[in-house]
Amino acid sequence: xxxxxSKQWYQRRVRGKHFPERVIICHMLVLNPERFVExxxxxxxxxxxxxxxxxxxxxxxELIAKIxxxxxxxxxxxxxxxxxxxxxxxxxxxxxxxxxxxxxxxxEVPFNPDMLDKVAxxxxxKKKMLIEVEGNVTSAEMTxxxxxxxxxxxxxxxxxxxxxxxxxxxxxxxxxxYGL
Numbered sequence: 001x002x003x004x005x006s007k008q009w010y011q012r013r014v015r016g017k018h019f020p021e022r023v024i025i026c027h028m029l030v031l032n033p034e035r036f037v038e039x040x041x042x043x044x045x046x047x048x049x050x051x052x053x054x055x056x057x058x059x060x061x062e063l064i065a066k067i068x069x070x071x072x073x074x075x076x077x078x079x080x081x082x083x084x085x086x087x088x089x090x091x092x093x094x095x096x097x098x099x100x101x102x103x104x105x106x107x108e109v110p111f112n113p114d115m116l117d118k119v120a121x122x123x124x125x126k127k128k129m130l131i132e133v134e135g136n137v138t139s140a141e142m143t144x145x146x147x148x149x150x151x152x153x154x155x156x157x158x159x160x161x162x163x164x165x166x167x168x169x170x171x172x173x174x175x176x177x178y179g180l
Contacts (some may be wrong), residue, residue: 022055024045024047025046025096027049027098033048048076049075052087068093078097078098094126096132097129116144119131130152134153139155139168
């Protein structure tokens with residue numbers, strides 16, 4: 001969190017037969033993410049996500065092995081200008097792909113619907129995996145993201161009525177999941 005950050009933060013825990021009490025996903029937006037694998041494993045991270053463009057391509061295999069050896073799931077993040085082809089050779093080793101659809105750190109950068117084609121492309125490469133979208137995702141974009149194959153949505157809603165937005169998103173989840 002940034003000092004003086006006045007944003008409200010929400011977390012939803014899912015409990016049930018097939019879900020752990022909590023899942024901690026650590027998304028590393030740094031160069032040389034291998035420096036942090038042990039620290040985050042010790043801290044209880046369940047899934048370590050690194051940006052493919054910030055990682056030396058000659059060491060990606062070693063990084064994936066290190067993450068797995070530490071007991072964490074492996075995720076890769078794709079920026080908007082990064083092609084899905086950059087992860088094609090390692091897709092079988094991945095548990096999650098994070099696709100940036102905007103800039104979660106900049107309120108002025110809108111959701112980019114063109115990134116949903118990447119979601120569909122990743123889903124074609126591997127059926128059983130988490131595909132996360134992030135970047136100013138609202139309920140308006142959520143349905144399309146899920147229909148393209150996303151099954152994890154990070155929303156940094158920046159409007160004036162977060163309770164209504166959360167209810168709208170919950171309605172969409174129930175509608176898509178249960179046909180309500």
